[in-house]
Amino acid sequence: AYDIGLHGTVYQVNKWDPKQFDWTKKLADTDYVGPTCQYCHMRGGPHNVQRFGTVYTSMGMSMADRGAPIWKEKRDRWTSVCDDCHSPRFARENLQALDEAVKDAGLKYRETFKVAEDLIKDGV
Numbered sequence: 001a002y003d004i005g006l007h008g009t010v011y012q013v014n015k016w017d018p019k020q021f022d023w024t025k026k027l028a029d030t031d032y033v034g035p036t037c038q039y040c041h042m043r044g045g046p047h048n049v050q051r052f053g054t055v056y057t058s059m060g061m062s063m064a065d066r067g068a069p070i071w072k073e074k075r076d077r078w079t080s081v082c083d084d085c086h087s088p089r090f091a092r093e094n095l096q097a098l099d100e101a102v103k104d105a106g107l108k109y110r111e112t113f114k115v116a117e118d119l120i121k122d123g124v
Contacts, residue, residue: 002037010034040081 002008011034014020020033032039075095082091 007034011036035085043081 003012011021014033018024021036022030079088079091079095082094
């Protein structure tokens with residue numbers, strides 16, 4: 001998702017330009033043209049990528065209890081990273097769009113497996 005999104009595209013286009021991404025500096029001492037994976041997922045220093053992941057990566061959407069404390073905690077943490085550069089509204093709206101995309105992807109995923117299952121039953 002990062003590579004095909006706006007942040008990833010900015011990174012891919014500029015990663016070899018030392019004026020945009022100076023890899024000789026510590027991440028905390030830089031002002032890159034766009035966020036790297038580390039900026040969002042290792043914010044504050046801990047090398048715990050999941051800490052700033054969304055709940056999608058740690059549980060399937062069908063298993064997610066949206067009332068669970070971890071759901072709100074992870075979403076609040078996720079949007080707090082976006083708030084470094086964007087408005088809180090921007091972060092919330094993009095998280096909502098991500099919710100819808102994950103829901104749609106889950107439906108397509110199940111449809112695809114049903115087609116494959118039916119083909120196997122038909123001996124294909």
